[in-house]
Amino acid sequence: MVSCSEKGRTERVLTVCPYCGTGCGLYLVVEDGRITGVEPDSLHPVNEGELCIKGYFGYQYIEDDRRLRSPLIKKDGKFTPVSWDEALNFAAARLAKIKQESGPDAFALFASARATNEENYVAQKFARAVMGTNNVDHCARL
Amino acid sequence: MFNRFVIANPDRCLGCYTCMAACVVNHQKQGFQAYPRLFVTYSPAGTMPVQCHHCEDAPCALVCPVKAIEIKDQMVKLNEGLCIGCKMCALACPFGAITIQGAPPPSVQAEPTSLLSSLLAWLAGHKTIGIKCDLCDFDEEGPQCVRVCPTKALQLVEGGDVERWSKLKRAGAVTGAVAIFKGAEG
Amino acid sequence: MTNSVPEIGQYSDVIFIIGSNTAECHPLIARQVIKAKERGAKLIVADPRLTEMANKADIWLRVPAGYNISLINGLLHIIVKENLYNSDFVQNHAEGFDEVARAVEDYTPAYVEKLTGIPQQDLVEAARFFGRAKNATILYCMGVTQFSYGTGNVVSLSNLAVVTGNMGRPGTGVNPLRGQNNVQGACDMGCLSNVLPGYLAVTDEKNRARFEKEWHVRLPSKPGLRIPEIGDAILNGRVRAAYVFGENPVMSDPDSSHLRHAFEHLDLLVVQDIFLTETARLAHVVLPAACWGEKEGTFTNTERRVQRVRKAVNPPGEARDDWWIFSALAQKMDYGRMNYLHPQEIWDEVRRLVPEKFGGISYDRLEKARGISWPCPAEDHPGTPFLYEGGKFATASGKANLRPVFFDPTRLPEEKVKQFKHALAGKITELPDEEYPFTLTTGRRGYHYHTGTMTRKSWPITQVTPQQLIEINPRDARKLGIEDGDFVKLSTRRGSIAAKAWVTERVPEKTVFTSFHFWEANVNELTINSTDPVACIPEFKVAAAKVEKITPAEFQAILQEKKKKYLVDLEEEVAGQSKSGRREAHV
Known part of the structure; x- marks a missing residue:
C-alpha cells in the first residue's frame, strides 16, 4: 500500500497523527512535493509500528480541491476573495470598534483542540493581551 | 497443494475498518474496483472481517456462466474484466464474501474487446461486477489487510499452517485423553 | 491521563473501561488493552452499548446511559464491605475515606441491580477483580464526562482508584482518553x-x-x-x-x-x-x-x-x-x-x-x-510518564481528597448532599416519557472523526463508511415495523434528523445511538444544552427521543432541508472561485 516509488524524490517526514488524543507516531511519505502515503513509526512507544484507519488513510483531505486558498470577506452576502492585508484590516477595524463600543468582554474566542500548542498559546494571548478578555475556551469543555 | 486464505481472530479484532480501507486503496491503485473485498461484521458473538475462504471446491466458480472465476495458484480468482454481473456467485457463496458493485474499472475501459456481451448491464457505461478477495496476489507484500491490522488479528493461512495447527490439536487431544485415563485409574 | 499508554500493555492486570468506546475511538490504546489481556489481565467494561471492548470483556456491566455513579458507588460498597480497600494508602495518602464509606452504604448490590439492571453477581465479581488487582487502571472517556453531573462521575472514579491504592504506580491511575490530537x-x-x-x-x-x-x-x-x-x-x-x-x-x-x-x-x-x-x-x-x-x-x-x-x-x-x-x-x-x-x-x-x-x-x-x-522542569529531567509517585498528590495537604457522590435519576438527592462535607450529586436532565420514549445517546464511530471536515474528504474512509446510521435494538425495531436499512426520523424536543436504521443488539432496548459526523443527520441538533455546574460540560449522552419510520421520499425531503440549512452548496461554489493556483513544489 505505502511503497516508496523509485522515480522522483522521496522523503519521509516524522510527525504525529492529527486525529485522536492517542498521538501515534507516523511518517508522511512525500514524493515530488505531494503526500503520497503514511507509514507507522515502529519506534514510537504508544503505537509500536501500527496505525488505525484514520492514521493510514485520513490524510487525503490535505490535497482536497475545496481547501481554502485565499482570505474571504462576505460582501453583499457573497464570499469574495481578498488579500491578506484587506482581510486583516477589515477584522482589526471591526474588532477595535466593538471593543471600544462594548468593552473587551464583547469578544469571544473559540480556540482549537486540533491546532498546535504554539498556535493555541498565541490565540489565547491574542484574546487576553490584545482584546483584554478571558472569553477564550475550546471544545475540551464539551 | 493447499488453498490459501485470510482469516481473522475475533479476540483481537477491534472492528476498526483499517483492513477495509487498505483493501480499497490497494485495489484502486492496481486499477481494480475501488471497493472493499472484506467486511467487518458485528455480532454479539464477536466481531471480525469476513472475506473469501478460497474454497477448494468453490461454489462461485461452479456457477459462473462465463468462467470469470477460476481456481488457480492455490486460490479462487475472479477476473473483473470477464465478469458479466449476473450475481450467481454472490448467491452461491456460503460466506457472503462476494459483492456486486458498480463503477467501470479502468482495466475494462482499456480492453473493451475482452468483454463478453453483458446482458444484465442496465445503464450504458455503468455495469456491475462481482468483487471478491484476491489475496492481493499482484502485490509482493501480500494481502494488505494483514499488513495494516493494528492488532494483527488477520493472518494469511497457508497449507502448512493448517497441518501445524492440526498437529498441535492432536497433541492436545492426547494430553486430554491421558488425563482422563489417569483420572479413571486414580 | 495520570499514567502513560504503554503501561497498560506492560503492567496493568485489571483494566476497567467505563464510558469509552476504546476500540473505535482510540484503537491504538485498545491495542494495549488486547496486549494486556493476552498477558492474562482481566477486562471489566461498563457501557450501555455492546462495543467491541464490551464484547471482549471478562465482565460487561451494561449500565444504562447516565447511571455511572450508582454503578461506581456499588463497586465501592462491595470493596469497603469485603475489606478489599487499601487501608495503608487510605490512611497515609487520602482524606475523606470515612465519609465516602458511609456515603456508599446504601448502594448494596441489590439496590444497584434495582436501579440499573446489572446482575448482583457481576457487580460483586467486578468489585473483587478490581479490589484484588496488583495494578488496576481505569480508562474513561466522554461516556463519563458528558453529563450535567460529569464532574461527579469523574470524582467517583478517582474515589475508586484511591480507595484501592491504584495511584502513583505504573499501570494504575485514572485515565481520561482525550478525543483530539491536541x-x-x-x-x-x-x-x-x-x-x-x-x-x-x-x-x-x-x-x-x-x-x-x-x-x-x-x-x-x-x-x-x-x-x-x-x-x-x-x-x-x-x-x-x-x-x-x-x-x-x-x-x-x-x-x-x-x-x-x-x-x-x-x-x-x-x-x-x-x-x-x-x-x-x-x-x-x-x-x-x-x-x-x-x-x-x-x-x-x-x-x-x-x-x-x-x-x-x-x-x-x-x-x-x-x-x-x-x-x-x-x-x-x-x-x-x-x-x-x-x-x-x-x-x-x-x-x-x-x-x-x-x-x-x-x-x-x-x-x-x-x-x-510534562511536568518536566529542567533539561536534565526525564519527564513524568505517571503522576503522584509515592502517593504524593497535588493538593494543599499532599493527600488525595475523597468526596461522596450521589445520584438519583429523577431528582437531585439534596438532603444526602447536606449530610456530607463536599458531596456532589447528579440527576438526569431529560428522562424518557410517553411522547419521547427513547434514551438518545451519542458518540463517534471508529472510521470518521467529529464533524467530518477531514475524514469525509479522505476517500478511502468514505468509500468504506459513506453514511450516517441510527442504531436501534431489534425488539424496538420490530415493534415500530423498522427493518435494517429502513429510513427513520429521530426527534427530540430540539429538532429532528433522518437517516438509515441499523438494527443491532449493540444498543439496549429503548436506547438509540448515533454520531455527529454527518451534516445530513447531525445528532447535535437533538442534544440538550444542560451543563455541569463545575465544569460546564453539556449532557451530550442522555436526551429523550422518539423514532418513526419514514419513506425514502420523506427522507429526501428532510435531506434537502438540511442541505439548505447548512448551506452545503456554498463550499463547492467558493472552491470553484479559487481553483486556480496549484500547490507549489515542496521546499
Missing part, C-alpha cells in the same frame, strides 16, 4: 476561560503578574465565558464578535440550532479554518489556515506527551499558519509583543513562563525523543 495541549496552553497557560488561575494576582511582565499589558482578572454559555451571551447582546479557529461549533455543540441562530446575530464572526466548514459559511471574514503536514509545532497527547509535528508540504494558495495569522492581526491592532518568526520562539516563551511544567522540554530534545511528558 485537546490536552490546548488546555495546557490556557485556552480555557478560567486559567492562563499551565493551569494558572486568572483570578490570582501573582499568576497574572507573571504574564503581565512578559506580555506588557494588564490582564483581566474575571474568568471568561465558557463555550456552552456563549450562545445566550450573543443573543442577549453581551457578546458581539466571535473568532473561531479550527473548530466547527455549528456541528459539534449541543442543541446546535440554538448556537447557529446566535451566530447569525453577531456583528462580526471571523472563522479561521482549512475548509469552508458549516461554521465558516456563516462568517463575515474567513481566513485560510495551513493544516497538519504543512506546519511545524508540537502536539500534546492524552498522556501529556509533548511531541514534535513537522512540515512535509507547502500549504495551498495563500493559506498561512494559525500563529502567523494571530500575530499579523495583533500587529494590525498595535500590539507589538507577538512578532514571531518560528513556532520554536513561541514554545520557548511558554517554557520561560511556565518552567515548572514545560521548562525542560526543548525543541532540541524533542528532535531526538519520541515526546516528553
